Amino acid sequence: MIRILFLIVFAISLWVPAFNRINPTFFGFPFFYWYQILVVLIASVLIWIVYKVEDKKAARK
Amino acid sequence: MKHLVAIIVFLVLIAAVIVMGFMAGRWKGGDLAHIEEWGLGGRRFGTLISWFLIGGDAYTAYTFIAIPALMFGAGAIGFFAVPYTVVCYPILYLVFPKLWKVAHKYGYITGPEFVRGRYGNRWLALAVGVTGIAATMPYIALQLIGMQVIIGALGIPGHLPLIAAFAVLAAFTWTSGLRAPAMISIVKDLLIYLTVLVAIIVIPVELGGFGHIFAKIPSSKLLLAVPPSGSFGAYSGYATLALGSAMALFLYPHTTTGILSSAGPKVLRRNAALLPAYTVLLSLLALLGFMAVATGVDKLPQFAAGFAQYKSSFAVPALFLHEFPDWFVGIGFAAIAIGALVPAAIMAIASANIFTRDIYEPFVSGSKGSAETLVAKLFAMVMVMGALVFIVAIPTKFAVQLQLLGGMWVIQTFPAIAFSVFTRFFNGWALLIGWLVGVVSATWLVVHNIFGAVWAFHVFGYTVPSYIALATVVLNAVVAFLLSIPLNAMANDRHKDETEAADYA
Secondary structure (H helix, E strand, O other): OHHHHHHHHHHHHHOHHHOOOOOOOEOOEOHHHHHHHHHHHHHHHHHHHHHHHHHHHHHHO | OOOHHHHHHHHHHHHHHHHHHHHHHHOOOOOOOOHHHHOOHHHOEOHHHHHHHHHHHHOOHHHHHHHHHHHHHHOHHHHHHHHHHHHHHHHHHHHHHHHHHHHHHHOOOOHHHHHHHHHOOHHHHHHHHHHHHHHHHHHHHHHHHHHHHHHHHOOOOOOHHHHHHHHHHHHHHHHHOOHHHHHHHHHHHHHHHHHHHHHHHHHHHHHOOHHHHHHOOOHHHHOOOOOOOOEOHHHHHHHHHHHHHHHHHOOOHHHHHHHHOEOOHHHHHHHHHHOHHHHHHHHHHHHHHHHHHHHOHHHOHHHHHHHHHHHHHHHHHHHHHHHOOHHHHHHHHHHHHHHHHHHHHHHHHHHHHHHHHHHHHHHHHOOOOOOHHHHHHHHHHHHHHHHHHHHHHOOHHHHHHHHHHHHHHHHHHHHHHOHHHOOOOOOHHHHHHHHHHHHHHHHHHHHHOOOOOEEEEEEOOEEEEEEHHHHHHHHHHHHHHHHHHHHHHHOOOHHHOOOOHHHHO
């Protein structure tokens, strides 16, 4: 069940206490902002992995 | 004319897009007399076109004005739009490829039609359909308001330009159907990406880097307030706003239409991973609100009238006018205005599909007539006119409040649509009662809360501020679940299901 990766997407997006902070900053961005933008990219990769794995499984059948 | 160059660039781009809208009817040839062709583009858009279409559909002009405006006015809480448009994609991946398959097999063109096929209950389908149309009307109106701010910022007064824009919108919607916004969304999105990338590079350079921009934001707006003890405070408010909005996003008629017009489940699964590119764009756009704070555009005398009229919605237009040469202002403003036309057209078409298939045919004509495309086209015109009346006759404040309520209503269709692609446990009447409980409780709480979206619930001695939509849809689901047990025992409606288990595999 590769879809378990979706749980990670929900957790890293919605667990606010983990990212409501200023430091460390990155290129002048407070953590709150650059972290959430990074999460977008991570989520995109995780969803793509789920797609690829399930697509392969469907092709083998 | 203060911004003559900007106005010329703006008008040229809009004119080009209108020509495209009319030509789109001949694209990917199909017989537009069929409602699946007019209202769903023949279900043949591939990964790339669907990416543009769903992106252009979900990230509207209103979003592009309202999210930076929220950041400008309220600060960090406005950034909830970013996790919102992240967690919507696992939901898209899990629910909607299944819906597409069933809809394709049985020829459904709307969400409510699926519900009727699944439960054999036209009243439940009516509730889902009317909810969608009611939520869409103020949403179209807000697209027009986004456009109005832009036209106002160019220094063109009055309602006339807006009425002209929507007459044109109505005309190409009539002739080309969903193909028009599909084709236009490509231009719109390229213009938006261009505008935002330029803005996000040029403005920080002028302001001395992002560090300087964030340094000018008062600390109370830079982060969410740390919750007091015994309360989840702004944390649960932020997370529930994101999750509740994500659950509602693809249940809106226009987004469901965008999804069903794709060529298949594979296109949707891929796009669940590819559409987050728009979220990156949106996050950068949101930061334009902070750039407007840092430049202090609201304190410049030339923008005083604009801010007085449009409040914080004027932040982004003012920022563009202040930072960019006139010709580039024309491009940016055209991007936003076209960003209003695309979703407005899809919204009108989607509502028309629902009116035809879920109200007119089951309740008035009694059958799928050969005239169904004509009925749909006429209702699309009603939607556009209705939205225009909204703008001209009703204060903006009410459109915003109704749009807030619309989100609360639309999420109440989540159990009937999203749960039903996984299970046939529920009873149709139980879902209808759950829907009613959800709509009434959400409306009551929102009005009681003087149109604030977040209500402080008290659970086991804790204060849990929550997006009202999310809390009430949980209540809705619990009611539907508990009532399904006795109702299925007394009057089981499973034999009315015209779909089969294999359709959902």
